[in-house]
Amino acid sequence: MPANIASPIEETTMAINWYPGHMNKARKELSKIIPTIDLVIELLDSRAPNASKNPLLDEITASVPRINVLSKADLADPAITNLWQTTINESKNRRCLVSSTTSPLRAQAVIECARKLISKESRRPNYNYQILITGIPNVGKSTLLNVLSERKLAKTGNEPAVTQRQQRIKLAENWYLIDTPGMMWPKLEDQNGAYRLAMTGTIRNTAVEAEDIAWFAAEELLSGFRANLSNRYGITEQITTAEQVLESIAVTRGAISKRGQIDWHKTAEILLNDFRSGKLGRISLERPSTL
Ligand SMILES: Nc1nc2c(ncn2[C@@H]2O[C@H](COP(=O)(O)OP(=O)(O)OP(=O)(O)O)[C@@H](O)[C@H]2O)c(=O)[nH]1
Numbered sequence: 503m504p505a506n507i508a509s510p511i512e513e514t515t516m517a518i519n520w521y522p523g524h525m526n527k528a529r530k531e532l533s534k535i536i537p538t539i540d541l542v543i544e545l546l547d548s549r550a551p552n553a554s555k556n557p558l559l560d561e562i563t564a565s566v567p568r569i570n571v572l573s574k575a576d577l578a579d580p581a582i583t584n585l586w587q588t589t590i591n592e593s594k595n596r597r598c599l600v601s602s603t604t605s606p607l608r609a610q611a612v613i614e615c616a617r618k619l620i621s622k623e624s625r626r627p628n629y630n631y632q633i634l635i636t637g638i639p640n641v642g643k644s645t646l647l648n649v650l651s652e653r654k655l656a657k658t659g660n661e662p663a664v665t666q667r668q669q670r671i672k673l674a675e676n677w678y679l680i681d682t683p684g685m686m687w688p689k690l691e692d693q694n695g696a697y698r699l700a701m702t703g704t705i706r707n708t709a710v711e712a713e714d715i716a717w718f719a720a721e722e723l724l725s726g727f728r729a730n731l732s733n734r735y736g737i738t739e740q741i742t743t744a745e746q747v748l749e750s751i752a753v754t755r756g757a758i759s760k761r762g763q764i765d766w767h768k769t770a771e772i773l774l775n776d777f778r779s780g781k782l783g784r785i786s787l788e789r790p791s792t793l
């Protein structure tokens with residue numbers, strides 16, 4: 503086992519904290535714009551909706567109606583995503599929609615949902631409604647803006663912190679959408695949640711080692727998704743620890759150096775890429791009881 507690998511639940515864990523300057527700036531800009539916003543779309547990753555909930559957003563946008571969009575649903579267990587949707591729909595002043603590349607949301611569905619949430623008093627003739635899209639980094643905000651507008655207006659990318667400033671576009675007559683930079687919060691109290699986010703690709707790789715995330719991922723998968731490990735890597739019942747899972751992946755996928763040693767970094771990347779791209783199957787890391 504490499505020296506820097508440690509289970510995140512143990513005391514030797516490398517704590518994840520990632521709150522770079524541009525996010526603090528984004529938070530200030532968000533606070534400034536909120537009085538002009540009629541509705542907030544908060545994206546939550548379908549695989550970890552609880553961990554992807556930003557507590558800062560609750561503070562800043564407390565008085566604004568909200569649509570939660572469960573994003574990347576094509577990567578999550580559909581039955582569990584349904585449960586999340588039902589649970590969130592039970593909250594006051596809130597609706598939940600589901601989005602994925604395989605079944606993209608339509609602007610009309612969002613506008614209809616927004617109309618139900620926006621109070622009748624604020625509906626004036628020729629009023630321009632402003633919808634703000636928010637969420638943690640890499641959750642799919644800019645992709646959603648492009649899908650809803652049916653144009654490629656916002657830059658997207660498979661790494662966190664692609665969007666660095668707000669962008670406003672016209673969605674339909676009298677409806678405007680504002681994309682924002684992905685935002686984290688200053689202290690990640692729940693480190694298990696932080697590691698789940700790291701698994702999904704929310705945290706910049708300068709803030710946490712791939713090996714540490716993979717160690718956590720191997721433990722998570724062992725405890726709840728053995729069949730996925732077995733289908734993808736042929737991992738048997740005899741394998742019971744994260745270290746054995748990673749060793750086994752290294753052997754079956756050839757992540758071994760010429761001198762016969764395991765390339766831990768390469769092994770970590772294989773496991774994380776397989777999880778993030780859905781090659782390990784549709785996996786939900788959280789169930790609604792955790793919201
Ligand atoms: N599988 C899958 N991938 C998606 C989906 N939506 C977005 N992605 C991918 O997720 C990555 C991040 O998407 P973005 O739209 O750039 O995410 P963002 O929230 O704007 O990210 P930041 O601007 O960095 O905060 C891209 O590689 C997208 O192609 C989805 O529904 N399913």
Ligand SMILES: [Mg+2]
Binds near residue numbers: 643664682683
């Ligand atoms: Mg973006």
